[in-house]
Amino acid sequence: MLITTNAIILKRIPFSDTSIICRAFTEDYGKVTILAKGVLRPKNITGALLEPVNHIHIQYYNKSNRDIQILKDASFIQQYPIIRNSLNRIILGLAIVEIIDKATLDCNPYPVLYRLGWRVLEKLNDETQNFWLVFAFFLYQLSIRLGFMPNLKNCSKCNSEMSQGGIDEYTGELVCANCVTQNQIHLEENSFMVLKKITSSHLDDLQSLAIKENSILNPIRFLDLFTSFHIEGLKRVRSMDMVRKLINEENNNSN
Numbered sequence: 566m567l568i569t570t571n572a573i574i575l576k577r578i579p580f581s582d583t584s585i586i587c588r589a590f591t592e593d594y595g596k597v598t599i600l601a602k603g604v605l606r607p608k609n610i611t612g613a614l615l616e617p618v619n620h621i622h623i624q625y626y627n628k629s630n631r632d633i634q635i636l637k638d639a640s641f642i643q644q645y646p647i648i649r650n651s652l653n654r655i656i657l658g659l660a661i662v663e664i665i666d667k668a669t670l671d672c673n674p675y676p677v678l679y680r681l682g683w684r685v686l687e688k689l690n691d692e693t694q695n696f697w698l699v700f701a702f703f704l705y706q707l708s709i710r711l712g713f714m715p716n717l718k719n720c721s722k723c724n725s726e727m728s729q730g731g732i733d734e735y736t737g738e739l740v741c742a743n744c745v746t747q748n749q750i751h752l753e754e755n756s757f758m759v760l761k762k763i764t765s766s767h768l769d770d771l772q773s774l775a776i777k778e779n780s781i782l783n784p785i786r787f788l789d790l791f792t793s794f795h796i797e798g799l800k801r802v803r804s805m806d807m808v809r810k811l812i813n814e815e816n817n818n819s820n
């Protein structure tokens with residue numbers, strides 16, 4: 566059956582001298598593995614479309630008893646030149662698609678996550694957007710879409726209202742400063758405030774939030790720990806190592 570849909574490219578693996586296999590997160594069918602024959606031949610323009618982060622129209626021959634489908638055709642929906650020209654933005658973009666890849670199952674449609682994915686990448690491609698805020702928004706929204714909502718209001722142990730605290734290493738939930746046993750991450754009042762702002766904002770309103778760059782880093786550390794704890798597969802996201810390095814560098818620069 567010939568399928569026509571839209572997709573975000575999650576991963577690309579060279580296959581033979583002239584072909585590639587890519588993992589595409591499609592709008593209608595979820596994650597699909599597709600063989601693109603001959604696209605690395607000179608003059609073939611399709612190869613450039615099948616790069617991680619790209620948002621494309623795609624046509625492929627699908628057989629449900631086969632693990633790998635065959636590409637027929639592809640064309641751009643959106644190109645992301647600003648993401649590709651900024652080291653920070655491409656690191657975050659690659660982390661976003663790898664997270665989607667690890668957090669989803671094959672051939673399982675996730676229309677809400679698909680929409681979140683391309684909408685967030687579109688913002689990442691907008692120079693006027695703070696890329697850290699966009700990334701924090703993505704982690705939080707991904708988490709709630711997959712059923713895990715951090716309780717930012719009450720301590721998960723003693724139920725008292727929190728203004729600062731940390732993450733409990735056994736439950737992965739937020740606990741107040743009195744209940745926190747280890748110090749994997751300390752969320753002081755400002756971090757809580759920033760988290761609350763991010764979690765109550767719409768993607769199109771992020772730009773209007775008055776948040777200082779370095780005060781987003783700690784909330785991202787928390788969202789990273791929270792999502793890695795609760796969402797199966799996220800402990801193995803390799804590109805998050807680079808994101809964490811970037812966070813540490815930014816933090817050192819601002820101190």
Ligand SMILES: [Zn+2]
Pocket residue numbers: 720721722723724725740741742743744
């Ligand atoms: Zn408590």
